[in-house]
Amino acid sequence: MNRHSIPIPHRLLAALCLTNLTWTVFAQTNALNTAASAPSESSVPLKKPDVVFVPTRPEVVDLMLQMAEIKTNDILYDLGCGDGRIVVAAAKKYGIKAVGVDIDPQRVKESVANVRSNKVEHLVTIKQADIFELDFQEATVVTLYLLPELNVRLMPKLAKLKPGSRIISDDFDMKGAKPKEVVHLNSSPDDENGEAQNTLYKWVVPWDPE
Numbered sequence: 193m194n195r196h197s198i199p200i201p202h203r204l205l206a207a208l209c210l211t212n213l214t215w216t217v218f219a220q221t222n223a224l225n226t227a228a229s230a231p232s233e234s235s236v237p238l239k240k241p242d243v244v245f246v247p248t249r250p251e252v253v254d255l256m257l258q259m260a261e262i263k264t265n266d267i268l269y270d271l272g273c274g275d276g277r278i279v280v281a282a283a284k285k286y287g288i289k290a291v292g293v294d295i296d297p298q299r300v301k302e303s304v305a306n307v308r309s310n311k312v313e314h315l316v317t318i319k320q321a322d323i324f325e326l327d328f329q330e331a332t333v334v335t336l337y338l339l340p341e342l343n344v345r346l347m348p349k350l351a352k353l354k355p356g357s358r359i360i361s362d363d364f365d366m367k368g369a370k371p372k373e374v375v376h377l378n379s380s381p382d383d384e385n386g387e388a389q390n391t392l393y394k395w396v397v398p399w400d401p402e
């Protein structure tokens with residue numbers, strides 16, 4: 193089996209195991225390499241990420257935003273924002289405010305650069321924080337590409353969002369919460385990442401129990 197034939201969620205889980213081996217070295221060297229490029233950015237890792245960075249494919253980002261049924265006054269939070277692709281797309285395509293949060297200073301640095309190169313600084317804020325310590329109650333749309341157990345850990349905070357807020361998760365469900373919509377997406381045959389499948393879940397606050 194080559195790399196391209198492994199479905200994305202399995203790659204994510206394999207990468208999660210690898211990160212346990214590599215984090216110590218990364219944490220020691222990263223403090224030296226990260227430039228201070230945003231007020232909320234610290235070069236000191238807060239703690240080891242709960243899941244490694246695996247970017248969401250652009251067509252999946254588009255579909256996640258479509259499923260969110262975005263309105264002009266929405267505020268989108270991407271919890272674990274990686275390189276900031278979801279918050280940048282939300283600002284560029286829908287003109288809404290968006291907040292990207294990541295614990296990893298390297299990802300924060302990449303997100304800040306992404307925001308600047310796409311000239312959406314007036315709409316997008318990037319924060320370095322632990323999503324489990326974060327106050328995100330102003331969010332009306334939340335996007336997730338984490339792991340099932342991390343989604344479940346976020347449930348108490350997600351449940352307190354304003355009624356009508358939408359939560360969209362790439363690939364992972366949220367045990368105990370019945371999704372309002374589940375969409376499957378296959379990659380096109382010529383996708384440079386090879387064959388991939390994504391399942392997207394949507395919940396609307398307050399969700400029904402499963």
Ligand SMILES: C[S@@+](CC[C@H](N)C(=O)[O-])C[C@H]1O[C@@H](n2cnc3c(N)ncnc32)[C@H](O)[C@@H]1O
Pocket residue numbers: 204240241242243244245246247248270271272273274275276277278293294295296299321322323324336337338
């Ligand atoms: C699978 S990536 C998803 C990136 C982006 N949302 C996307 O869809 O392209 C998960 C991200 O979560 C971040 N992360 C992991 N644990 C975190 C935590 N406790 N607080 C904030 N970010 C975290 C990782 O650094 C990584 O960038």
